[in-house]
Amino acid sequence: MVGQKLNKLLCNYQMYYMNLRGFHWNITGRKFFELHLKFEELYDDAVIKIDEIAERILTLSESPIHSFKKYIEESQITAEEDITDGELAIDNILSSLKILLATEREILQLATTANDEGTVSLMSDYIVQQEKLVWMLSAYKQ
Numbered sequence: 001m002v003g004q005k006l007n008k009l010l011c012n013y014q015m016y017y018m019n020l021r022g023f024h025w026n027i028t029g030r031k032f033f034e035l036h037l038k039f040e041e042l043y044d045d046a047v048i049k050i051d052e053i054a055e056r057i058l059t060l061s062e063s064p065i066h067s068f069k070k071y072i073e074e075s076q077i078t079a080e081e082d083i084t085d086g087e088l089a090i091d092n093i094l095s096s097l098k099i100l101l102a103t104e105r106e107i108l109q110l111a112t113t114a115n116d117e118g119t120v121s122l123m124s125d126y127i128v129q130q131e132k133l134v135w136m137l138s139a140y141k142q
């Protein structure tokens with residue numbers, strides 16, 4: 001059950017990652033330099049988490065999903081295309097973070113019930129970091 005939910009989280013992260021790459025590449029305008037860099041920082045962080053989630057699934061003796069087809073099918077985060085506007089990209093990131101945080105909180109609950117301390121610790125680290133990121137992105141938008 002924890003493994004299944006982690007796979008759902010993995011699918012969402014892969015879509016989030018690819019969207020971030022698109023934002024990094026396609027962003028235009030006066031804030032290009034800062035946003036281009038910020039989006040790179042975010043996808044570098046996402047790719048580390050993707051590997052940690054997949055390896056946690058393996059640690060729990062289950063199998064991480066690794067096909068684009070399934071990522072698209074199982075993810076709540078949808079593929080974005082041709083976003084060039086920084087505000088739109090940040091709004092999209094904030095709604096993706098909402099989905100990621102909700103899934104991580106669900107996993108945290110399940111893992112707590114299952115006495116799965118490793119997953120609890122991983123999820124609580126992600127939640128702390130992403131709550132801070134939501135604050136920062138929201139502050140940037142003001």
Ligand SMILES: [Fe+2]
Pocket residue numbers: 024040
């Ligand atoms: Fe680049």
